[in-house]
Amino acid sequence: MQGAPSFSGDAVRAGEFNLRYTGLICSVAALGGLLFGYDWVVIGGAKPFYEAFFGLHTTYQIGWANSCALLGCLLGSILSGSVSGRFGRKRLLLLSALIFGISSLLTGLSTTFVAFVTWRIMGGVAIGIASNVSPTYIAEVSPAPWRGRLVSLNQMTIVVGILLAQIVNWLIADRVPENATEAMIRASWNGQAGWRLMFEVVAIPSLLFFVSAFFVPESPRWLISNGKENEARAVFMKIGGSAYALQAVDDVGSAAAAEAKFAQSHARRGFLFSRNLRRVLLIGVVLAVLQQWSGINVLFNYAEEIYKQAGYSVNGILFNIVITGTINLLFTLLAIRTVDKWGRRSLMLMGCCSIAASHVLIGSCYLAGISGLPLLLATLLTIGSYAMSLAPVTWVIIAEIFPLRVRSEGVAISVSALWIASFLLTFTFPLLNAALGAGGTFFLYASICAAGFAFVYFLVSETKGRSLEEIEQSLLAE
Numbered sequence: 001m002q003g004a005p006s007f008s009g010d011a012v013r014a015g016e017f018n019l020r021y022t023g024l025i026c027s028v029a030a031l032g033g034l035l036f037g038y039d040w041v042v043i044g045g046a047k048p049f050y051e052a053f054f055g056l057h058t059t060y061q062i063g064w065a066n067s068c069a070l071l072g073c074l075l076g077s078i079l080s081g082s083v084s085g086r087f088g089r090k091r092l093l094l095l096s097a098l099i100f101g102i103s104s105l106l107t108g109l110s111t112t113f114v115a116f117v118t119w120r121i122m123g124g125v126a127i128g129i130a131s132n133v134s135p136t137y138i139a140e141v142s143p144a145p146w147r148g149r150l151v152s153l154n155q156m157t158i159v160v161g162i163l164l165a166q167i168v169n170w171l172i173a174d175r176v177p178e179n180a181t182e183a184m185i186r187a188s189w190n191g192q193a194g195w196r197l198m199f200e201v202v203a204i205p206s207l208l209f210f211v212s213a214f215f216v217p218e219s220p221r222w223l224i225s226n227g228k229e230n231e232a233r234a235v236f237m238k239i240g241g242s243a244y245a246l247q248a249v250d251d252v253g254s255a256a257a258a259e260a261k262f263a264q265s266h267a268r269r270g271f272l273f274s275r276n277l278r279r280v281l282l283i284g285v286v287l288a289v290l291q292q293w294s295g296i297n298v299l300f301n302y303a304e305e306i307y308k309q310a311g312y313s314v315n316g317i318l319f320n321i322v323i324t325g326t327i328n329l330l331f332t333l334l335a336i337r338t339v340d341k342w343g344r345r346s347l348m349l350m351g352c353c354s355i356a357a358s359h360v361l362i363g364s365c366y367l368a369g370i371s372g373l374p375l376l377l378a379t380l381l382t383i384g385s386y387a388m389s390l391a392p393v394t395w396v397i398i399a400e401i402f403p404l405r406v407r408s409e410g411v412a413i414s415v416s417a418l419w420i421a422s423f424l425l426t427f428t429f430p431l432l433n434a435a436l437g438a439g440g441t442f443f444l445y446a447s448i449c450a451a452g453f454a455f456v457y458f459l460v461s462e463t464k465g466r467s468l469e470e471i472e473q474s475l476l477a478e
Contacts, residue, residue, distance in 0.1 A: 017143050017240045025216040026150045029093060029137045031209040032130030033154040035100045035202060037161025039123050042198050043069070044321075045169020049195035054113045061113070067426060068117045069124035073419040076128020081412025088226075089137040089219045092129055097213055099126035101206030108200035123202075132415045136407060139399035140219040143240060144467045148339035148396050152332070155392035159332045163325035168198060170322050221468070224252045225404050255469040256404060277406070283460060284398050284414035287348075290452040291394040292421035294355050295445030296386040298429050299324065299379055327380045331387035343464040344393050344400075348456045351389020356449035358382035363442035400463050403472045 043066060056062050076096075084092045103123040110116040135154045142150040172194045220232035220239075229249055236245035339347060361378040365371070402410030432441040463471050 017146070017244070018238060019146065022141060022143065022146070022150070022239050023153075025141060026138045026153055028209070028212040028216050029089075029134045030154045030157040031205060031212065032093060032096055032134035033157035034161040034164075034205055035097075035209060036127045036130045036134075037158035037163075038165045038205075039100065039104065039127060039161075039202055040069070041162045041165040042169065042202070043120075045165065045172065046195040046198045050116065053192070053195065054116065056113070065113070065117065065120070067423065069120045069127065070419060070423045070426075072121040072124020072126075073128040073131070073422075074124075074416055075121075076125035076130075077132050077412055077415040077419055078128075079125070080129045080132040081409045081416075084133055084136070084412075085408035088222050089133050089140070090213065090216060092133040093137065093213045093216070094210060096126045096129040096133065097206050097210035099123070099129070101203045101210065104199050104202035104206065108196035108198075128415070128419065131418075132408070132411050135395045135399040136411050137219055139396075139468065140221040140407075141217075141235070141239065143244075144465055144470075145340060147400070147468075148344065148464055149336045151396040151399055152336045152339050152392040155395055156329070156332045156336060159325070159329045159387065159391075163322070163329050165198075166322050166325040168201065172198065220248070221252055221404050224249065225256060229253070251467060251469045252404070255472050277403070277410075279459070280401050281410060281413065284401060284410060285417040286455055287394050287397055287460070288414045288418035289421040290352075290448070290455070291390045292418060292425050293445070293448050294352075294386065294390055294452065295359060295425070295442065295448070296355065296382060296390070297422060297425060298445075299383060323376075324380065324383050327384050328387045328391075331384040332392060335388045335392045338388070339393060339396060340464055343462045344397050345456060345460055345462045347389045347393045348397075348460065349453060351385055351393070352449045352453035352456060354385035355382055355390070356446040356453070358385055359442045359446035359449065363439040363446065365439075366437065366442070367439035397460070397463065400468060400471055404468070 047066065050056075050065070051062060054061075054065075056065060080092055099122060103119045103126060107116060107119040107123060110119060135151050138151045138154055139147055217235045217238070218231070220235040223229070223232035223235070232252070233245045233249050236248045239245075240248070335347065358378055358381045362375065362382065365375045365378055398411055398414045429441065432444065436444065461474075466474075
């Protein structure tokens, strides 16, 4: 398509980016990721204590308590699609912070199982909103040469939140005797107050997130799409100076005009579902599903069962889970350093290969009856590969590929697919484990990663160093 902007060319290279300011506002948005990570994982450490407190014994009760937040995640991601496009990214950041804080406190204060489930679902709504809006906001304020690592910052804060929850869980649960009965657990400090504190801790960073979000600007690209060019120009000036602001406003305006013209010619079918964008939507949905069906979250959600089968004691299991969180963080930091150098596509291809190979090693360990250190090392290799590739890069690509006009809706559909895939992964693992055994299950996940490699190789283009408007123009032209 003619008229493609030169946003990533000489104008950008000449720009003097205020990386301190840009990094600061992106860090505030990424606090949503920290809350996402903590709230998502904390339930694993609280599980034996709230189960004893509420007297949960049936498979249905235990499964519902552990997975009900996923319903909220799906609702939050769907809600954020239309609301973010209408009211802006900043207001959604504030809303998610508020829901995180309120739901965490009331989850910890719950005296009935119904109240506990209700507030866990509300916490899931906050996760769903944050998983949509935080990476979208960061992508829309980031200069092209820095966008990959800044969007990956959101994944880093998710990982920090996960690690923080794992450490808190380990420190508290370490006080429980190995042979404690349910009655002992219920009567203990953990059974009465400890599990509540695990949830309530989220209120502290939630308050920080809520207050900080008042001071970040609205997304300049959202402002332009809503006819507020002067406000958008002021934000772009703070990010990169007057020359950058002029170029950026012109590029976004040109892209918006091209979008409008393209949308008119596809009005009957809808812009997002036009022929060109069906392929973009397919990429967003498939990558979101691949991130989950790679099988990696099984290693987090069912870590206790996996390490127990490997022969570890309760305290050894919890300590190994902290090790996995540490590896997750270290390789996420490596991804941040490499995503704008090596590129999104290269990291995704590398990740699919290395995760598939790691799953084969894990499956082989189970089939050969090998436990202990070899299984732990294979698990850490899988987590490191995932943390450097599919975990952060999926969010980067999803935040980049959709045109401004339908970005919030496109991201919402992709993230909703991610949460549905997450639920199916979590729900089916025990069934697959029973039918195929642990070895066969991990071989299945390896084959999914191999299929993901083929999908990325043939359908996903490189986006590093290109402005959102350049990416959009090239996709509309295909």
